[in-house]
Amino acid sequence: MMKDTVSQLLQARRRLAGQMPDPSIALAGSLMSRMIRCNKPGCRSCEKGKGKGHGPIWILSVSAGNQRVRQIPVPAHLK
Numbered sequence: 001m002m003k004d005t006v007s008q009l010l011q012a013r014r015r016l017a018g019q020m021p022d023p024s025i026a027l028a029g030s031l032m033s034r035m036i037r038c039n040k041p042g043c044r045s046c047e048k049g050k051g052k053g054h055g056p057i058w059i060l061s062v063s064a065g066n067q068r069v070r071q072i073p074v075p076a077h078l079k
Ligand SMILES: [Zn+2]
Pocket: 037, 038, 039, 040, 043, 044, 045, 046, 053, 054
């Protein structure tokens, strides 16, 4: 009885492991949006204190190990 349960669990675990995405293409990260400033002189959107900047743009923040974080811009249609 006990043995059956264990083998069932092992089987379920193998099945679930098989459903995992390929770790080499799966990224652990978070998607966030932010406004950006172009820093062009005279740009109304980036005017100090008033402008909101451009965007929002989407950024995928991915841990690259060594406590570093890579920030990858994501086109809106791929969000
Ligand atoms: Zn601007």
